[in-house]
Amino acid sequence: MTDQKTNTGADFSRTDPAALEDRIRSAALRPTRQRLALAELLFSNGNRHLTAEKLHSEVLHSGVKISLATIYNNLHQFTAAGLLREVVVDSSKSYFDTNVTPHHHFFHEDEGRLQDIESSELTVLGIPNLPAGTAISSIDVIVRLSKQSS
Amino acid sequence: MTDQKTNTGADFSRTDPAALEDRIRSAALRPTRQRLALAELLFSNGNRHLTAEKLHSEVLHSGVKISLATIYNNLHQFTAAGLLREVVVDSSKSYFDTNVTPHHHFFHEDEGRLQDIESSELTVLGIPNLPAGTAISSIDVIVRLSKQSS
DNA sequence: TTCCTTTTTAGAAACATTCTAATCTATTGA
DNA sequence: TCAATAGATTAGAATGTTTCTAAAAAGGAA
Numbered sequence: 001m002t003d004q005k006t007n008t009g010a011d012f013s014r015t016d017p018a019a020l021e022d023r024i025r026s027a028a029l030r031p032t033r034q035r036l037a038l039a040e041l042l043f044s045n046g047n048r049h050l051t052a053e054k055l056h057s058e059v060l061h062s063g064v065k066i067s068l069a070t071i072y073n074n075l076h077q078f079t080a081a082g083l084l085r086e087v088v089v090d091s092s093k094s095y096f097d098t099n100v101t102p103h104h105h106f107f108h109e110d111e112g113r114l115q116d117i118e119s120s121e122l123t124v125l126g127i128p129n130l131p132a133g134t135a136i137s138s139i140d141v142i143v144r145l146s147k148q149s150s
Numbered sequence: 151m152t153d154q155k156t157n158t159g160a161d162f163s164r165t166d167p168a169a170l171e172d173r174i175r176s177a178a179l180r181p182t183r184q185r186l187a188l189a190e191l192l193f194s195n196g197n198r199h200l201t202a203e204k205l206h207s208e209v210l211h212s213g214v215k216i217s218l219a220t221i222y223n224n225l226h227q228f229t230a231a232g233l234l235r236e237v238v239v240d241s242s243k244s245y246f247d248t249n250v251t252p253h254h255h256f257f258h259e260d261e262g263r264l265q266d267i268e269s270s271e272l273t274v275l276g277i278p279n280l281p282a283g284t285a286i287s288s289i290d291v292i293v294r295l296s297k298q299s300s
Numbered sequence: 301t302t303c304c305t306t307t308t309t310a311g312a313a314a315c316a317t318t319c320t321a322a323t324c325t326a327t328t329g330a
Numbered sequence: 331t332c333a334a335t336a337g338a339t340t341a342g343a344a345t346g347t348t349t350c351t352a353a354a355a356a357g358g359a360a
């Protein structure tokens with residue numbers, strides 16, 4: 001149980017450089033210095049929800065020189081490979097989630113922060129018949145939270 | 151039952167200029183030429199899901215000169231007044247929904263088109279306890295649809 | 301009408317994201 | 331080990347959506 005294709009939340013690959021490299025190789029990508037740095041931040045710290053800009057500043061602070069274009073390239077490549085999932089909650093920027101199993105989200109509107117809701121907890125009932133010629137690509141539930149008013 | 155604060159889908163104000171003007175006045179806004187043109191497109195054609203750009207091109211085609219800045223100003227003012235609701239489904243642009251009652255959406259990913267799911271049909275069960283100090287602002291369910299693969 | 305406020309506007313600016321084309325790097329296999 | 335090549339990174343330009351600015355126009359009250 002040290003390495004799996006799925007990621008349910010446990011930080012299973014825990015900074016082990018070889019495991020990170022395998023993960024990148026399994027996506028048919030080369031384990032470059034930049035990718036390893038990104039993978040470490042993304043996949044060795046439990047489930048995370050990050051914007052491109054946040055990831056960029058984290059990786060720069062970790063001492064690895066990397067351009068924003070590379071951040072975007074890799075976020076998209078990781079997403080295409082199923083290592084990340086994009087979550088649409090804000091019309092102005094994209095969030096990427098390291099938990100790629102089916103699940104839902106709380107979104108703290110004031111902080112711009114996402115929080116997982118496991119799909120074992122939350123159920124969606126009564127989806128109508130699908131329009132002809134279509135198939136479900138995903139079901140996204142976002143519970144938007146504001147600060148308590150009183 | 152000709153005019154109500156809520157809008158469940160019926161096109162109840164049906165191009166009646168006086169009703170549109172009341173609707174604008176009730177939001178503490180002046181019924182300008184531009185606002186009336188926008189209100190007519192938004193509120194006299196059943197439930198609609200529009201982007202700023204789409205609304206702009208529609209209103210220009212209807213013969214009313216209006217700038218994109220005015221479109222944005224008014225979409226936001228109408229939203230603040232509860233006449234519209236913003237739906238976040240696409241990280242690159244905003245959609246505005248004329249149906250402001252609680253409900254959910256199908257999103258046709260290939261066409262960028264939204265379709266209502268009434269909340270009488272779809273139920274969300276098992277929302278976990280809310281984080282301390284927060285209250286639910288809204289619950290958004292988006293069923294993303296792709297073209298059937300086969 | 302006059303005055304005051306709101307609204308509209310063109311254009312500039314801001315912002316996230318994507319593109320371009322040049323340079324660099326990992327990998328392969330001789 | 332090295333050269334060849336395919337893939338990766340990069341700075342900076344470009345794009346698209348949305349917001350801002352400041353000035354002109356229009357609505358409404360008196």
